[in-house]
Amino acid sequence: MTEGWAGSGHPGQGACVWTPGTRNTMNLLREVLFKQQFGNQPRVPAPYYRRKTYLCYQLKQRNDLTLDRGCFRNKKQRHAEIRFIDKINSLDLNPSQSYKIICYITWSPCPNCANELVNFITRNNHLKLEIFASRLYFHWIKSFKMGLQDLQNAGISVAVMTHTEFEDCWEQFVDNQSRPFQPWDKLEQYSASIRRRLQRILTVRSQPQSRSPASPRLPRQLQPPHFYHLSSACCLPPPTPFSFLMTPPFGSLSQAFAVPSMSLLIDPFCLFASGLLCGFPDGSDSKESACNAGDLDVIPGSGRSPGEGNG
DNA sequence: ATTTTCAAT
Ligand SMILES: [Zn+2]
Numbered sequence: 001m002t003e004g005w006a007g008s009g010h011p012g013q014g015a016c017v018w019t020p021g022t023r024n025t026m027n028l029l030r031e032v033l034f035k036q037q038f039g040n041q042p043r044v045p046a047p048y049y050r051r052k053t054y055l056c057y058q059l060k061q062r063n064d065l066t067l068d069r070g071c072f073r074n075k076k077q078r079h080a081e082i083r084f085i086d087k088i089n090s091l092d093l094n095p096s097q098s099y100k101i102i103c104y105i106t107w108s109p110c111p112n113c114a115n116e117l118v119n120f121i122t123r124n125n126h127l128k129l130e131i132f133a134s135r136l137y138f139h140w141i142k143s144f145k146m147g148l149q150d151l152q153n154a155g156i157s158v159a160v161m162t163h164t165e166f167e168d169c170w171e172q173f174v175d176n177q178s179r180p181f182q183p184w185d186k187l188e189q190y191s192a193s194i195r196r197r198l199q200r201i202l203t204v205r206s207q208p209q210s211r212s213p214a215s216p217r218l219p220r221q222l223q224p225p226h227f228y229h230l231s232s233a234c235c236l237p238p239p240t241p242f243s244f245l246m247t248p249p250f251g252s253l254s255q256a257f258a259v260p261s262m263s264l265l266i267d268p269f270c271l272f273a274s275g276l277l278c279g280f281p282d283g284s285d286s287k288e289s290a291c292n293a294g295d296l297d298v299i300p301g302s303g304r305s306p307g308e309g310n311g
Numbered sequence: 312a313t314t315t316t317c318a319a320t
Contacts, residue, residue: 042313053317074317081317107316137316193313 028175029054029071037106038169040134040161040190051135055080056104056173059088062097071173080105081113085120093126100128104161104169108133114147118154132161136194136201145201152202160195163188 029037037054044051052073059068070087072080084103093099109117109131121129131151138144151158161169163183170181 044314044316050318051316055317077317079317110317113317135314135316138314140314190313 026070026173029056029173030175031177034170034174035184038104038134038161038166039184040187040194041184042190042193051106053080053105053107053137055084055106056169057084057088058102058172059091060100060102062099067099069172079110079113081109082116085116088120088127093124095124095126098126098128100130103129103131104134104165104173105131106134107137108135108139108144108158109147109151110137111143111147114151117156118150121154121156128155130157130159132159132165133198134161134166134194136160136197139197139201148198148201149204158198158202160191160198162191162195 036049037051039045039051054071054073056071057069058066060066068091070084072083072087074080075083088101117129117131121127136148139148148158166183166187167181170176
């Protein structure tokens with residue numbers, strides 16, 4: 001029985017499974033697909049294509065023996081991370097044995113998936129999960145940043161893919177024709193920039209009110225609740241940051257559940273800097289990303305129109 | 312130096 005990429009048609013549409021002991025029947029990623037989807041360029045190189053989410057995982061024993069590996073893409077609304085969790089759960093791993101799972105993912109997890117991953121790893125203390133993301137998914141939106149923080153607070157290591165991880169991914173998951181990994185232009189430079197951005201996100205800023213020097217970091221149980229768990233719709237990124245300004249009524253979204261406020265979903269500073277809005281009463285996330293321009297902290301829409309860069 | 316990103320047409 002060959003369990004290959006599920007889904008409609010071409011490889012890369014669904015999941016692939018590799019079983020130890022047998023021949024490697026896992027459908028490998030094609031080289032172009034790997035470079036297109038795992039590429040960490042800040043913008044998609046021309047000609048345009050859409051960068052989707054691919055998750056490649058390696059399940060390892062304590063002695064570094066790989067027990068399982070596979071690659072997932074989302075299936076409609078079912079994100080790759082959820083399919084990955086389902087897959088690991090289906091393996092019925094021995095709870096008294098410890099495992100390590102390495103994940104290479106093109107986009108970092110959304111808030112809902114981060115929440116599910118936290119629940120998953122909390123229920124499975126014998127698993128050590130390491131996530132390497134090539135790019136940060138909506139990294140300027142507060143709920144997405146909090147999701148990444150939650151991952152780390154739950155003991156899940158979150159890092160940005162470097163040459164080492166790209167190379168390992170190339171060797172483990174790509175139909176590489178036995179050729180060595182050849183990095184694309186400025187791979188390390190892009191990786192370093194994204195890593196700096198992730199560092200800023202994962203660095204818990206001290207609360208302006210609580211200045212107790214004895215408690216540098218609150219335990220997870222005492223941290224304020226987040227909003228993304230109310231509905232998966234909360235983690236849906238707005239099509240454009242200001243799309244809600246253009247839709248006359250808020251419509252079904254606000255009726256379905258109590259959205260605290262749109263300002264909670266978007267970095268206030270992003271809107272503030274855009275000049276469209278000003279005077280947020282809750283300046284919890286203001287001041288951030290004002291400096292460090294030239295990194296990923298640059299404010300979208302604050303400069304000239306995109307696509308009109310250097311010339 | 313930098314976004315349009317687990318689409319929907
Ligand atoms: Zn997700």
